[in-house]
Amino acid sequence: MGNFTRRGVLTAAISGAAAATLTGNVWSRTTPPPSLIRLSSNENPYGPSPAALKAARETAARGAYYSWDLRTAFRDVIADGEGVDRGNVVISTGSNEALCAAAAAWGKEGHILAPSLTYSSHLMYARRSGVSVKTLPLRSDLAIDLAAMADAVTDDTSLVYVCNPNNPTGLPLDGAELREFCREVGKRATVLVDEAYNELAEDPSAATVMDLVKNDENVIVTRTFSKVYGMAGMRMGYAMGRSDLMEKLRSYVMSWPSAIALAAGIASYGDDEFVAFSRKQIDDGRQIVNDCFRQHGLSPLPSSSNFVYVDIGRSAAEFGRQMQNSGVQIGRVFAGYPNHIRVSMGRLEDLRAFSRIFGEVYTA
Ligand SMILES: Cc1ncc(COP(=O)(O)O)c(C=O)c1O
Structure with missing residues (x-):
């Protein structure tokens, strides 16, 4: 039987089942699948340090x-x-x-x-x-x-x-x-x-x-x-x-x-190098996102955090669905502000893709 033990079979079965569950249901809710750019939850994808x-x-x-x-x-x-x-x-x-x-x-x-x-x-x-x-x-x-x-x-x-x-x-x-x-x-x-x-x-x-x-x-x-x-x-x-x-x-x-x-x-805590690095990515990301909004005549609120809030002058819920269909998940719509979207910072390459896709969806 060599290495093919009962315990080995069990372990393989368990990890196989877990892997199937992670890819099928759970994984996409914790780590976005590669096909989706997640800019919805104010996370910092450059971490953990x-x-x-x-x-x-x-x-x-x-x-x-x-x-x-x-x-x-x-x-x-x-x-x-x-x-x-x-x-x-x-x-x-x-x-x-x-x-x-x-x-x-x-x-x-x-x-x-x-x-x-x-x-x-x-x-x-x-x-x-x-x-x-x-x-x-x-x-x-x-x-x-x-x-x-x-x-x-x-x-x-x-x-x-x-x-x-x-x-x-x-x-x-x-x-x-x-x-x-x-x-x-x-x-x-x-x-x-x-x-x-x-x-x-x-x-x-x-x-x-x-x-x-x-x-x-x-x-x-x-x-x-x-x-x-x-x-x-x-x-x-x-x-x-x-x-x-x-x-x-x-x-x-x-x-x-x-x-x-x-x-x-x-x-x-107190890892100044990582904090400075993250702050820089977030600053650069906000620049990309703010430039994108301004190019389309929009006025994002001046944010001092890792997300940007902007009035897009149309249904944010509908716009969010259109963005999702194009592979970008933006933040939820907040009660009382049906025309505002919130975009969280992601990796810079993802924000450049956001910028391009935003333009396509917004001007379609
Ligand atoms: C203002 C604010 N407070 C608290 C939280 C909760 O964050 P956590 O429980 O991950 O620390 C969030 C999460 O987005 C937040 O935006």
Whole structure:
């Protein structure tokens, strides 16, 4: 029988079945098939970094063991890097989990206030869990209306959600204005600032409100490894805030990131070379996409993130279908903005193809 053992046959059958499933159903939902250019989910296809992949491979080999030590190490790395204590950091499985945990914890005490057009996965989760979420329109220039949000805070508001830069507009808030808002509103409700794209800001340290966290203000900041670090599929995020806020948040977090994600996160954090490389690809990509829109007389919003939002003056849903039929997947349509499309940055060669295909579909 030689090497043709029962165990060998079983392994071959299992991996054959898994391979069939991956190509047939699952794989196309995680990694786009080569025939599809995916510009829909604000990922960074240049990641994970070489250091993250090396750490992930080495850690996978030790996957038999729980990840306690890595969790402590991860919190220490973030705490050291951000200049806070370990107790000011909560680990989450992607930042979405920290956002959902905040929505659940604070939602028990009152309603959540948020802009009407913003990242909303956790807000939908909150609503499904019976939490009241009140939304306020953006300003006419599509910026978040901080003044209206401050006015709308009542005794019944428990959490105010602000995403900076906002998704899907890509527009950043003025750092000083946001700080003032957080200080003032923080006296009445906890302010949750989602900084998923902070590393892509022109000046990340001017854009962040981490100085308020260090000052023990009533502010929580969330960050992720899904964007500039290119680890969206690995699910690694964290929140930072005053220790009492973090204790409350931690008690609502439900899952533990895998050892692989923790190790990859530790290896990625502060990898200035990879961050600079990714920022450059994203900057160059935005240039290609913005040039394409402008060539067709469109006015993309000035984005400081890895996606661009633009009014195309016609049904975005229909246009998205036409692009998909031509092999390009763009972002979903957001309620209230039926003529806007959101295009995420991809590999530069894919964005050049996008540019050509956009022209064909738009002028057809
Ligand atoms: C603003 C914002 N916050 C949070 C998330 C959640 O990302 P993750 O759970 O991958 O960290 C996203 C994802 O697109 C986002 O755009």
